[in-house]
Structures are given as structure tokens and as C-alpha cells.
Amino acid sequence: MLKIVEAAPGREVLELNYPLVTDFLTRFIREELGWRGFSRAVVANSGGVDSATTIALTVRALGPENVFTVFMPHAISRPESAEHARLVAEHYGTPYEVVDITPMVEGYAAQTPGITPRRLGNVMARARTIVGFDKGEQYRALHLGTGNKTERLFGYYTWHDVADTGPIAPLGDLYKTQVWGLAEYLGVPEVVRGKPPTADLEAGQTDEGDLGISYRKADVILEHYLKGYPDAYIVGLGYTEAEVARVKSLVNKTHWKRHLPTNAVVSTTAIHEFYLRPLDFRLG
Amino acid sequence: MMIRHAVLQLKPEKGHVQKNIERIGQVLREIRGHRPDVVVLPEAFLSGYFLQGGVREVALTQAELSAAMSALYDSLAWDGPLDVVLGFYEQDSGIYYNSAAYLELGGRGLLNVHRKVFLPTYGVFDEERYISRGNRVEAFDTRFGRVALLICEDFWHSVTGMIAALDGADILYVPSASPARGFAGAEPANVARWKSLTQATAAEHGVYVVLSSLVGLEAGKGLVGGSVITGPEGNLLGAAPVFEEAVLLGDIDLARIAPVRYDNPLLADMEAGMPLLMNDLERVMAGLKVLGKNPRPLHGKELARG
DSSP: OOOOOOOOOOOOOOOOOHHHHHHHHHHHHHHHHHHTTOOOEEEEOOSSHHHHHHHHHHHHHHOGGGEEEEEOOOTTSOHHHHHHHHHHHHHHTOOEEEOOOHHHHHHHHHTSTTOOHHHHHHHHHHHHHHHHHHHHHHHTOEEBOOOOHHHHHHTOSOTTOHHHHOSBOTTTTSOHHHHHHHHHHTTOOHHHHSSOOOOOSSTTOOHHHHHTSOHHHHHHHHHHHHTTOOHHHHHHTTOOHHHHHHHHHHHHTOGGGGSOOOOOOOSTTOBTTTBOOOTTOOOO | OEEEEEEEEOOOOTTOHHHHHHHHHHHHHHHGGGOOSEEEOOTTTTTOSOOGGGHHHHOBOHHHHHHHHHHHHHHHTOSSOEEEEEEEEEEETTEEEEEEEEEEETTTEEEEEEEOSSOOOSTTOOHHHHOBOOOOOOEEEOSSOEEEEOOTHHHHSHHHHHHHHHTTOSEEEEEEOOBOOOOSSSSOHHHHHHHHHHHHHHHHHTOEEEEEEOEEEETTEEEEBOOEEEOTTSOEEEEOOBSSOEEEEEEEEGGGHHHHHHHSTHHHHHHHHHHHHHHHHHHHHHHHHHHHHSOOOOTTSOOOOO
16 A cells, blocks of 8 residues: 655744743843843733733743833723733732823823824823833833734834833734734733733724734734735635735835834934944943 | 863853953853863854944954953963864954954964855845955864864855865864744744754764854844754754853764764765766856846746845
């Protein structure tokens, strides 16, 4: 009897070895904080899966007593966000505090007739940036970025919000799908992992509603698009042309958001154009 | 004769050349009791790997490197000579290289400098923007035997190991700096790749391979470590852990090479067979040169040029 064996076709894989990822990301947090002169971190704790996963990693890296989690509600924040933020802090044994940003935001809104919900949401997001940096000063800590790769690629965040401005961002190269996988491995409570993701900046808002596509679909499309697979190949995996077009459009409208501000170049020593040094370069 | 090797899989302090030299001294004092004959440090250990234009601010001439390492040796009060393989950015008359040196400290001094030929300039790498290519692969004699130096991607091309082995090298020293990527498997994908490469090259030519791989985070990129010593049958004799500083000790026994090559005379076959293929090698290389001047055949597709 002739033995016939079939090889598995090669394919792109989003699933990761989460213990190995955890080991790497905890080293990342320790070392990247370390050379900057820090051993403590502030994490904006929204009650969502990205901040919970960042807290879980940072607790492993620095010990719970060195992770200052700050919940920053506004009057319109969903009640469950507060419950989940507290639950995450208790679950990982970190310090926890609440800074109500309503007076900061409403102080501005009162001077700004006609401010729209979208603008108000952006003000909330940037008010949290102010708190994140100040809490860093208070605790001699750095506040961590909590953004994931999917939202970064889509530009789906407020530019310079608290998640965007952390000098160190452990989840920045993980798609949302991978953050969920990592969160499960790190024991993030199911109620936090399982709920629909939301920026919680406007009433009734969800990420997938705003984006017009589910994260699980978007992440597979993104991975193939970034690696250079043509549209027809991606459609062949079972996605619609409209889904592929939506993903590509979101990425290609937002490249500016993933860069530092643009400077007019007039010399041969223009920073980041001619004069190139990595951010960790330091002479001694 | 057993040659005691110590692979120093260390994390450099970026841009601090003097501190990194002192760190070598600190570790040598710590492992002095293990009496290494040869210590092997990673690629770009004296400065860190990712420097962009900072290369020119940390690069050393061969004379500066020799002087600094001699001073280190003098400070150690080492018992007898000590051989050191070390990766550094080199400066020579305003031209910069990614180089590796072999020094016999307390003896003949600098024996060889290899300048990296294959400069990765794709993906996360950007070497050729800042440094120039070397153009030599050669074996040389140490007090223990004949060896060669190859740096990182040099070793990913089988032709370099072949040239070194045909030139008589019995040990290939490979300083490297490899940022971790591919987290789906039991170990980072590039670590698995490195292991299989050392095994394939060692077994093909019946040589020892000593891989010294940099560790430490450099702006989010995790230099992966996982240094290995691989024997002439292609067996992994020892492996350092990933991501963390470690010293990998191993005895290299050159007397084993002849019996292993007798079992698998692939190097002798290469000596005999390679001359038969030189015409074809020259033919395809000449063709590449012609194609370099004239675009390759398009095969119905347009050339995409950015």
C-alpha cells in the first residue's frame, strides 16, 4: 500500500505563543523604563482589555506596588467602566485611584458653546493625557501607552490621548485579536475581556460600530495587506471586497497620525530627515 | 587539545564604548576560574547595534581598538594570553564598517579584522545607509588552529562558510545581533533559524561554529541572544538562553574534525567538485552584471520603482 502524505499549506498565523510574548513584553517594560531611569509606571485604567492587559504585564515586570492605576471617568462614562477598572486593580493588587475629569472637561465646555459630542470626546481623551503625565511626575513614574496595533493602524484614537502619548507601549505591535489572546493567558477577568470594546467617549459608542468591521476580520486582513498580499488573495480567504477596501482606506488615511509632526526641511541637518539617531542613542 | 571557549552573551550600554569595555573586564574577572582560552562577544558589542548615523560617533580604528583591549588585558593580570573575538563599528579613513576582530591579548595582539560583507538593509535593518561593505572572507591562524570570522548575515549565505572552510578554517566565529521576531513557536523564529543554520553549515563542512548573539532591548527591538556552540557533525553542543545575559562555556576539540570529515567527506567533495562549477558560477555572475546594467526581463510585469 503506497503511503500518501499531504503537507500543510503555509499560511500567515496570528496566534502567538503567549507565555513567550509575556516574557518578552515584561523584559521590554523593565528595560525600556530602566534606561530612562524609571522603575515605576502609571497606567490609565479604563476598565477595558487593553489597559487591563498592560496592567497585568506591568505588574509582572515591576511588581504590583510599582504600578499606579488611575481611572479617569467623565460624567458620561458607562457605569460598568468604573466597576471593571476597580476589578482589574483589585485582581492584580495594584494601587488604584480615581480622578474625575468632568470638572476639567466641563470647565472648557462651558466656555465653548456648540461643542459637539465628538469634540468633547477628544477633550476628554486629552484631559486624561494631562493627568497621565502629572501622575507620572507625582509618582516618579512613566505613564505607559496602552494602544494596540489595530487601532494604531486605523488611526482609531484621539491623537495625543493618554494611550497614544505613553513613551513606552507594550501592546503597540499586537493586533486586538492578539491582545485578547494575551489577556486570556494573563488572567484578565472574563467580564473585561468579553465585552465589546469601546472608547467610551460618546453615548452608545463601540469600536466595531465606528470602524464598520469586526476586529477579528480586520486583523487577518491587516496582516495580509501589510505583508503585501494582493486584494484578490485576501478576498480568496473569505473576506468581501468592501471589507478589504474599508481596512485599506482606514490605514491609508492615517499615516500622519503614526508620525511626529512635520517640520519644514531647509538644511542638511534636519532632525529625523538627515540627522538620524535612534531614540535610545546616548554617548558616554 | 581542548580549547576552552566562553561565549559572552552580554547586553551593551548603547553608545558607551568605554563602559562596555569595562563590562567585558568585569565578566572576565567573574569567569576567570573557568580559565577560558577564547572569549567570543557579539556583533557591535562595544556600542549597541542600532545606531543610525551615530555609527560615526562611536566607531574605532583598529589601532584604537587594539590599544583599548590591551589596556583592558593589562588591568586584568590574566595568567597567560587570552584570545578575544569582538564585534565593533570600525572607522578607517572616513569609511565605516561593521567589523569583528580577533585579538590575542598578551601575545601577538590583533590577528584579524573581518568587515561584514552582507549588510542587511531591509525590514528593521538599515546598515548600508550608514556603513560600507567589506569584500573579504579569509581564514587565519591563531595559536590554537585555523579559524575565520563571519558577522551575522554573512553566515546566512552558505557561500561564506564554504570559502572559510576551503581556506582551512576549522572554527567559524559568528558575532551576531538579531532582533526577536516571530513569536508563534516555542522560541522566537529567528532563534530556531539560527540554530538550524549553524547545524547545517557545521555539518556541511565539518567545522565548529561559535555563535555569539547580542541581547538587550534597543528601542523596542529585543536582541534575542540564544548563542550556540555547534560541533562538526552539526550537533548543538550548548545553547545560551534567549533575551538575557549569559556565559556559554564549551570545550572545542579540533582532534574530532578529521574523524568526522572521514565519515562525511563533504569538504573534500567540495574541493574536488567546486572547480567543475566555476565556469557556471562565473557565467551566472557575469549575467547578473549585465542584468545590473540592463533591467531584468519583465516577464509581462512592469518594474515597480519607488
